[in-house]
Amino acid sequence: MYLLDSQQVMDLLSRDTGRPVFRWIDATKPGRNDLFISVLSLGQIADTIEHMAPGQRNHWRRLLQEGRRELEEAGSLIDIDMPIVDAWQTNLRGDLLADIDGAQENLPEDDRLIVATAIARNYTLVTASAEVIDKIAERTSLTIMEP
Amino acid sequence: MATNRKIADDTDHGVTLGTLIDRLGKGAAEEFFGRIDGSLRTGEVIHGTNVRESRVAFSKARLDGHAQLVIPGRASDGRRGAADIGDSVVVIKMDDLQAVVRAGRDEFDWGRAFAPHSGLEAATSGASIVRGARGARLLRA
Numbered sequence: 001m002y003l004l005d006s007q008q009v010m011d012l013l014s015r016d017t018g019r020p021v022f023r024w025i026d027a028t029k030p031g032r033n034d035l036f037i038s039v040l041s042l043g044q045i046a047d048t049i050e051h052m053a054p055g056q057r058n059h060w061r062r063l064l065q066e067g068r069r070e071l072e073e074a075g076s077l078i079d080i081d082m083p084i085v086d087a088w089q090t091n092l093r094g095d096l097l098a099d100i101d102g103a104q105e106n107l108p109e110d111d112r113l114i115v116a117t118a119i120a121r122n123y124t125l126v127t128a129s130a131e132v133i134d135k136i137a138e139r140t141s142l143t144i145m146e147p
Numbered sequence: 148m149a150t151n152r153k154i155a156d157d158t159d160h161g162v163t164l165g166t167l168i169d170r171l172g173k174g175a176a177e178e179f180f181g182r183i184d185g186s187l188r189t190g191e192v193i194h195g196t197n198v199r200e201s202r203v204a205f206s207k208a209r210l211d212g213h214a215q216l217v218i219p220g221r222a223s224d225g226r227r228g229a230a231d232i233g234d235s236v237v238v239i240k241m242d243d244l245q246a247v248v249r250a251g252r253d254e255f256d257w258g259r260a261f262a263p264h265s266g267l268e269a270a271t272s273g274a275s276i277v278r279g280a281r282g283a284r285l286l287r288a
């Protein structure tokens with residue numbers, strides 16, 4: 001089972017099949033019930049879209065709307081529930097962040113909740129290489145895969 | 148798009164593989180079609196049984212590949228039964244059902260589901276998630 005991080009979700013919703021996430025899907029061939037997305041990612045993407053230029057923004061609103069419908073039909077959206085909050089509170093919240101020195105500013109709380117989702121559900125987080133994520137994986141049960 | 152469509156034509160002559168594909172998807176429909184009792188299908192058409200016939204053939208349905216499509220209300224002379232395929236009942240061995248479910252599951256392709264299509268082109272410019280140290284405030288006790 002896999003959880004896409006927000007950038008991978010955005011690349012999926014872009015429908016630009018040249019992006020790395022599409023190559024990863026082609027190679028991994030996850031089934032309908034193997035791939036998940038946090039509702040927080042949709043919120044982050046909606047926020048990103050609102051910062052775009054008007055022409056691009058309108059296109060992306062449609063991409064998000066259609067993509068959200070596809071994800072809902074596939075049953076792939078994950079809400080934030082108590083086990084996820086527990087994983088976040090125990091290891092990742094605020095200056096805890098897996099005891100990584102100076103990491104508090106490196107990863108926003110919404111991204112940490114997405115990491116906590118992967119930990120709580122025991123899913124592999126599909127994410128581009130980032131030092132702070134690598135360190136969290138070294139210190140917790142998080143497993144990661146680069147697209 | 149024939150999902151939920153009436154099958155008045157089908158019930159007179161059987162349920163077509165095309166109708167099943169509309170309902171179940173290609174992989175699952177073909178697997179299911181192949182697991183219907185051979186005497187109950189001709190070419191690409193399934194001949195539904197009625198409740199009485201399905202009872203008689205129940206022991207046969209316990210064997211692999213002898214599933215039945217039971218159309219409630221259908222008379223034994225083949226007159227029209229239920230108006231919608233959704234009202235029909237399937238008598239199927241669990242091993243057959245497992246094969247059908249797996250065939251349907253394997254069919255889903257994330258790449259195809261999120262490919263561009265007419266009316267929704269791919270984004271042409273790269274877009275990166277807006278990030279910031281949000282939510283870092285502390286609550287007052």
